[in-house]
Structure formats: C-alpha cells, structure tokens
Amino acid sequence: MLIVQIICSHENLDFDGLASMIGTGKLYPEARLILPQKSSRPVREFLAIYKDIFPLERIKDLENAGRIKRLIIVDTNQIQRLGRIGEIIPEDIEISIYDHHPLETPGLQGKPHVVEPVGATSTLIVEKLQEVGQTLIPMEATLLALGIYQDTGSLRYPSTTPRDVQAVAYLLEAGANLGVINTFLDRPLNPQQQRLYNELVNSAGEKWIKGTNVLVSTARTENYVGGLGFVCEKLGDLFNPDVVLAVVSCNKQVDVIARSRVDWVRVNELLQELGGGGHPRAASVKIKNASRELVLEKLSELLQSHIQPPVTAQDLMSKPVKSLSSAQTVQEAARLLQRYGHSGMPVMEEDRLVGIISRRDIDKAIHHRLGHAPVKAYMSRNVKYIDPGAPLSDIRELMIKHDIGRLPVLEKGALVGIVTRTDVLRILHEGYACRLQITPGEIKCPTTINVEQILRKSLDAQLISIFQQIGNIAGHMGQKVFLVGGFVRDLLIGHPNHDIDLVVEGNALELAEILAVELGGQYRTHKPFRTAVLWLPGGFKLDLATARSEFYAYPAALPSIESARLKEDLYRRDFTVNAMAISLDPENFGTLLDLFCGFQDLQKGIIRILHNLSFVEDPTRAIRAFRFAATYGWKIEGETKNLLLRALEDRRLEEVSPFRLWQELKLICQEENPVTAFRLLQETGAGQQIVPGGKWDDQLILLLDQSHRWIKALDALAGIHPWRVYLSLILRDSPLEHREKTSQQFGLHRLDRVFLQEVREARLEFPYRIDDLFSPGKWHRYFQSKSVDTVIAYAVLSAQQEVLAQASTYLQLRQKRQLAISGQDLLDLGLAEGPAIGKILEEIQ
Numbered sequence: 001m002l003i004v005q006i007i008c009s010h011e012n013l014d015f016d017g018l019a020s021m022i023g024t025g026k027l028y029p030e031a032r033l034i035l036p037q038k039s040s041r042p043v044r045e046f047l048a049i050y051k052d053i054f055p056l057e058r059i060k061d062l063e064n065a066g067r068i069k070r071l072i073i074v075d076t077n078q079i080q081r082l083g084r085i086g087e088i089i090p091e092d093i094e095i096s097i098y099d100h101h102p103l104e105t106p107g108l109q110g111k112p113h114v115v116e117p118v119g120a121t122s123t124l125i126v127e128k129l130q131e132v133g134q135t136l137i138p139m140e141a142t143l144l145a146l147g148i149y150q151d152t153g154s155l156r157y158p159s160t161t162p163r164d165v166q167a168v169a170y171l172l173e174a175g176a177n178l179g180v181i182n183t184f185l186d187r188p189l190n191p192q193q194q195r196l197y198n199e200l201v202n203s204a205g206e207k208w209i210k211g212t213n214v215l216v217s218t219a220r221t222e223n224y225v226g227g228l229g230f231v232c233e234k235l236g237d238l239f240n241p242d243v244v245l246a247v248v249s250c251n252k253q254v255d256v257i258a259r260s261r262v263d264w265v266r267v268n269e270l271l272q273e274l275g276g277g278g279h280p281r282a283a284s285v286k287i288k289n290a291s292r293e294l295v296l297e298k299l300s301e302l303l304q305s306h307i308q309p310p311v312t313a314q315d316l317m318s319k320p321v322k323s324l325s326s327a328q329t330v331q332e333a334a335r336l337l338q339r340y341g342h343s344g345m346p347v348m349e350e351d352r353l354v355g356i357i358s359r360r361d362i363d364k365a366i367h368h369r370l371g372h373a374p375v376k377a378y379m380s381r382n383v384k385y386i387d388p389g390a391p392l393s394d395i396r397e398l399m400i401k402h403d404i405g406r407l408p409v410l411e412k413g414a415l416v417g418i419v420t421r422t423d424v425l426r427i428l429h430e431g432y433a434c435r436l437q438i439t440p441g442e443i444k445c446p447t448t449i450n451v452e453q454i455l456r457k458s459l460d461a462q463l464i465s466i467f468q469q470i471g472n473i474a475g476h477m478g479q480k481v482f483l484v485g486g487f488v489r490d491l492l493i494g495h496p497n498h499d500i501d502l503v504v505e506g507n508a509l510e511l512a513e514i515l516a517v518e519l520g521g522q523y524r525t526h527k528p529f530r531t532a533v534l535w536l537p538g539g540f541k542l543d544l545a546t547a548r549s550e551f552y553a554y555p556a557a558l559p560s561i562e563s564a565r566l567k568e569d570l571y572r573r574d575f576t577v578n579a580m581a582i583s584l585d586p587e588n589f590g591t592l593l594d595l596f597c598g599f600q601d602l603q604k605g606i607i608r609i610l611h612n613l614s615f616v617e618d619p620t621r622a623i624r625a626f627r628f629a630a631t632y633g634w635k636i637e638g639e640t641k642n643l644l645l646r647a648l649e650d651r652r653l654e655e656v657s658p659f660r661l662w663q664e665l666k667l668i669c670q671e672e673n674p675v676t677a678f679r680l681l682q683e684t685g686a687g688q689q690i691v692p693g694g695k696w697d698d699q700l701i702l703l704l705d706q707s708h709r710w711i712k713a714l715d716a717l718a719g720i721h722p723w724r725v726y727l728s729l730i731l732r733d734s735p736l737e738h739r740e741k742t743s744q745q746f747g748l749h750r751l752d753r754v755f756l757q758e759v760r761e762a763r764l765e766f767p768y769r770i771d772d773l774f775s776p777g778k779w780h781r782y783f784q785s786k787s788v789d790t791v792i793a794y795a796v797l798s799a800q801q802e803v804l805a806q807a808s809t810y811l812q813l814r815q816k817r818q819l820a821i822s823g824q825d826l827l828d829l830g831l832a833e834g835p836a837i838g839k840i841l842e843e844i845q
Helices: 014-029 041-053 084-088 121-131 137-153 162-173 178-184 191-203 228-239 266-274 292-307 329-340 360-369 390-404 421-430 452-458 461-476 488-493 508-520 565-571 597-603 620-632 638-649 660-668 673-683 687-689 698-713 723-728 734-747 750-763 776-784 787-799 800-815 822-827 835-844
Strands: 003-008 030-036 069-074 093-097 205-209 212-221 241-251 253-260 282-288 342-351 352-358 405-413 413-421 447-450 482-485 500-506 522-526 531-536 542-546 547-550 560-563 581-583 591-594
Touching: 003 014, 003 638, 003 660, 014 030, 014 041, 014 121, 014 137, 041 178, 041 390, 041 421, 084 723, 093 121, 093 542, 121 137, 121 162, 137 162, 162 390, 191 212, 191 241, 205 292, 205 413, 212 228, 212 292, 228 241, 228 253, 228 282, 241 292, 253 266, 253 800, 266 282, 292 390, 342 413, 352 360, 352 405, 390 405, 390 421, 413 421, 421 597, 447 500, 447 508, 452 461, 452 488, 461 482, 461 542, 482 565, 482 673, 488 500, 488 581, 488 673, 500 508, 500 565, 508 522, 508 531, 508 542, 508 591, 591 597, 591 673, 620 660, 620 687, 660 673, 660 687, 660 723, 660 734, 673 687, 673 698, 698 723, 698 787, 698 800, 723 750, 723 787, 734 750, 750 787, 776 787, 776 800, 787 800
Parallel strands: 003 030, 003 069, 069 093, 212 241, 500 542
Antiparallel strands: 205 212, 241 253, 253 282, 342 352, 405 413, 447 591, 482 500, 482 581, 522 531, 531 542, 547 560, 581 591
C-alpha cells in the first residue's frame, strides 16, 4: 500500500497558512499539499485565479492514497483546527509542525518542531528555503510575502519582528509582486475614514470610457481626513473598477485621489494636467480655491484624452485554437492534452462550439475506465465565452466569478481564439505595451524591449538591410519573422556568432522561395521538418524554420513536430538564454521578445531549463549545459542542476543514439578550451554514458589539458583536428573491438577510423625511447605517411616531456622541409622504375 506524507493547515485558511503550505512543499517535494475544506474569501478569490500554478489537492483526493506516514502541519499546532484531516489521521502518525503560535496541543511539546515567535509562519518557511538554497519563482515569492503582510498588518502589528522584515526584503528581491499583494490585503478604516468612505460609496457613479470602467465619487468634509489614498483603495476594493477617482472638498480645498488598476491608464499623467503627480497607478493633487463641480467637469474632459483602449481578448487570445471533436474518445482527448500541454480544450461539432472539457474531467473518466466514451458525454455544456473586444477587466471578472481557467473567443458564432489563465497572468505581470530600455539590473521579465541599436552596432550594415528586407517581404505575405536561438544570445553578450537562425510564423518554405528570388540568392528546403537554408550575396547563410511545437512520444525520442506560434516554438528550446527572439517585423523591428526571463539569466550568467521534464525529453541538453557553463563561464541554476544530476543518475543519456551523443561531444571538442567541460563530464559520470568503455579518469583530464595547450602552441601547423586527438585519448586503452564499434556508432569517416588505428599501432610499433638521441629521420621513416593528428596523439599519450619536444621539432621540420627532387627526376637520370625509387626518396628526406 502506498505510504504518503501530506502538508496541511487550519480550516478557514488564510494567506499565511496557504503560503506556508506552498513553501513547505518545496522543502518536502514528495509530500502532497491538501487544502482544508474551508478557506477565507480572499484565499478563495486568489485560488480562483492562481490555483493552476500550485500543486494543491482536496481532501477527497486522499481517499485511495493508502497509509499516511507523515503529517506536516503549518500555521497551527492544534489538531482540532485541521478539520476533516485531523479526524482521519492515524494515532501513530509522525507529525512535524511549522508555526509561529505557542504550542498548545498536549503531547506535541518536546518534538523537533519549528515553532518560533515571529510575525508569520511564512517567515519561518522563507528562512528554511534560504538555508537549503531553494529558489522561488515570482508567484511563490508573491504568495509568501502576502502571507507575511497579512499576519503582520503589512509589518505594522506589534508582533512583527526584524526577521519578518528581512524575509519580505528577500521575497521582493525574488520577484514578489506588490500589485498582486495589494489586491488581496485588507486593512481596517478609522472612524473618520469610515464616515468619509460611506459618503463616497453613496455618491459613487460608474462611467465607461473607451472600454474602461471609471468610478467617480465625491464627498465633503468639515475637517481634513488623513489617509485619503487608503480610503480610495477601499472604494476600489468594493466596486472593483479599472480606475477610481475620489474628489473630496474641505473648506476651500479640493483633493483628488486617483488609483488605476490597469496599465493603459496612467493616473499620474492625468493629474499632471491639474498640477498634481504621482505614479502610473497612484496619483493625487490638491487644488486650492476651487469647487468640486468645476474639478469634476475638468476631470470628465481629461479622461477622454488620457484613456487609451484597454487590452482585449483580441490581444490576449491564442489562435488557431486546438480543439476536440465531440465524437473523439476520452482516451484520444487525454493524448492530445498531453501532447499540447493544455489543461483543457474546446469541443466542436462541425464548426460550432458545444462544450469544454478539462484535464481534471478526463483524468476522472479514465480513472473510472471510461476512456472509450465520447468526449461529449463528460464535457461541460454551459460554456462561458467572450467576444474579441472583451476588455481584460471583464475577462478577469468572469474567471473569478465562475472559477474557470479558459474562455473561448467567439466572433459571429465562430471560434476564433481562446484566452487562458496563463494569458491573463502574463499580461497582469508583464504590463501592457511595456516600453523599456536595457538597463542592467532593472529589467523585469517576461517583457519586450527594443535592441535595434545593439543590432546596428554589432552587425554589418548589409546584414541589417537584409533583415529589414526579409521583414518587409514576410509582412506582405502575411507572415512574421524572428531572429532566434544562439544568435540572439550571443548578440546580447557581444559574442561572435555567424549561425543565423530565423523562425517564421507562417511557412518558412514559401518564404525562402520568395526571398531567394527577391534578394538574388539560392535556397534548399527540407519539407519533413519545414525548414530551409538560404544563401545570399555577400556570403550570408540563413537557416529558416517554420515556428513549431514538439512532442516527445517517449523519453529521449526524436520529436514529432507541427506548426505553432512563436511562443510555443520558444518553449520547446533547451534553456531560457536560448529562448529569446528578435522581431524583424517592420513595425517592431529590433524588439526582443523574452517570455521566459532569458535576458535576466543572461545578465546573471545562469543556465536554466524551461520546464522540469526538459532533460527527460532530450537528455543531450545535459551535455549542452556543461558546454555552455565551460564556454561562457556560467553557472547551472540550482533546480536545473538537481534535475540534470537526476537525469544522469537515471542514465538518461544511454537512451539517446550514440551518433547524437557524439555530435554533442564533438561540439565540446571544437570549443576554444574544452577541458573544463570535459572535467564536468568526468566528475558527473556523464562522459561514461556518452562513450561507454572509454577511460574517464583524472589522467584523461591531465592528458586533455596537455594536448589542448600543445595544439594551441602548434597552431601554425596545417591539418590539425583537435577532436580526433581528444577522442583518441578517451579511447586510449579500449580494446580493438570496442574502438571499432564506437567508430561505427559515431558514424566516423574512413580517415578518422584510420587515424585511431594509426595511434594504436604507433604505440606498439614505435616505442618511446628517451635514451636515444633525437633522430628526425627515424621519426619521419615511421610517421611520414601518417597525419599530424597521429603524431600529436602519440606524443601526448607518452606522457613524457622529451617525447613531446621531439614530436614538436619533427612536425615543424616536416612542414618546413619539402623534397626538391621527385620520382620523375630519378627516372630521368636513368634509374629503373620500381620500389627502389620510393626507398631512395625516403632516405633523401
């Protein structure tokens, strides 16, 4: 029977309890997070938007879980406050507690719990996460900060400690979003503020201006009331408009307080017209010797010019929409959801939307062995939908009100797109029409920034012109083109890279054909992968690929591909630093699209994967991570490193074809200094999985370092292939059969196989004799027909400085001294044709 450990908190769950559960889950990754049966209203509203981010379960999910071995309780130490969970746990269960309240449950004292007098349990969890070096995503940091702020009254309650403040500072550095926190915090009003608040509520009126909901409210007071901004925020909490304007008169002064909850209305710019100021989301102005009526009239005029059209479903939606037929089976639906990574899909009959089915419904149906049933039997038929013009505020309200994670977008009855929670979260955290400049340390992500000046400064003017022409031509074809991958990465760090990769939202094959005609080049297509290569005047080579998503049928498989949007194309990539794109579209030329914080990681020198199954889907990414770490001096991010090492422990590289492994290893061999990467391969055991039977020991690293330095010193010699030498060092003591098998599996050419054989024979037939005087002739008689690589490998494997010195002298002499006489000259002198001619030439040389 399965034994599980669970993490839980008290009934009527507040933010400190919820945040502590999420944080503790990162300390105990094998534990299951079980929500209580009741949660506070703010927590319910929070989870209505963000629940898909966190791995939370309900208590009913424990019914078939088996024996519960360990219970981890957070934000309470009273078993009776756990509700149903406290009733079903066995008496002999192991209990751990994380709490900031004094222990009150009999029998729990004296156990190794973490119970300390701080302002919030979330503070204790943050400290533990810091101790173990566990990183947080911004949403986790936001929730933990929300827990601390709520239980400490935004750090104002007497129970607040310096540790709480330090924890909040750490969370803000980790990306905690104060905008989200403010949305869910609740603070009491004082009596004067309450009276003003009531008057503002009674006079409040809503206006719709260009799709934006503006609440305007007025009041008059005999005496000045402090905290008008706080009262205005409470007003916004009650009515939930996009913009709040509170106009309060006192004697001969009028105060205007403005709050914006949307990015497309900047209230500081609005109130600047009246002599005020502030921030885009919060501003105020005091106007002396004015009447409320005149101020209200002026505000009505200003609102018309300062409100821009809001973000709508048209801006947010994904298209085309992946959908299911109502006749498809539940099992087929499960496969499609897994393939596309969706949590639900619309269900269609012909061209008509008839329902939506979620992954949760599908999982339940399969659990009850109903995989053969049609989707229409279990889909939700009461579908909430929106039109393309629906503003973000309405979309968010619908999702919260009906607790739904996706909204189909219908236009005249036709399904034209879909908006998901992820789309809403991205725009809420990214900001609308974000216009930032690159300033180290100030970049927020995900975001869009313009790097056109970097392009013009770093690249040839002719290449810039080509990029602009490509963008224009693609635009006329209704397509979009982006620079992607390593080219973008290296451009941003000033590293030369001549491998130009372009992704096309459209059809790369058609675009390549048109570009070849318009720009006077040649092209070649590869239809199965929807890619093309374009050669243009000036020696420029461009690789074009249709934007695509990938699906791995099993671990380490080659991916199946299909057309997709740029976002999906970037998501399939190996690391965040390689998942950025630069638009060549005429209207957005030079705009860097960074959906996964790659630019931030680039600035910090961090290698980070995009999702936790990255090394399972493609284990060769582990080799690539080592190569980037060595080449650029970057660090592998903590969680990425853990997953990489786990993949190596599971021997994932052995699931990859030897040929693919060799291609990745060969790239390391071709680096300027491959020794650091080889050391990482050796220390982690990855090398033994790449070249089984090779000798991956400390001696190999010493030989590699020596050969690298020697090859660099012999740089003037022609015909050196460093990767050949490095491979011979790995296979230095391998049996003949193993070496031949490896050569075949790696797809080595005939000359490469001859080289490996020559090295083996040289070690047997030309033994190292340091006591002999150096004889270039003796060296030449043996090595004259052999490659430079053979001489280098032979000398390095001797591990003797004298042999290296002799080999170096011999190679330099061999290159400088060429025979002035040929075999034809000897024949002209009257010598008979035959083997003697060759022997004479050999002796002369």
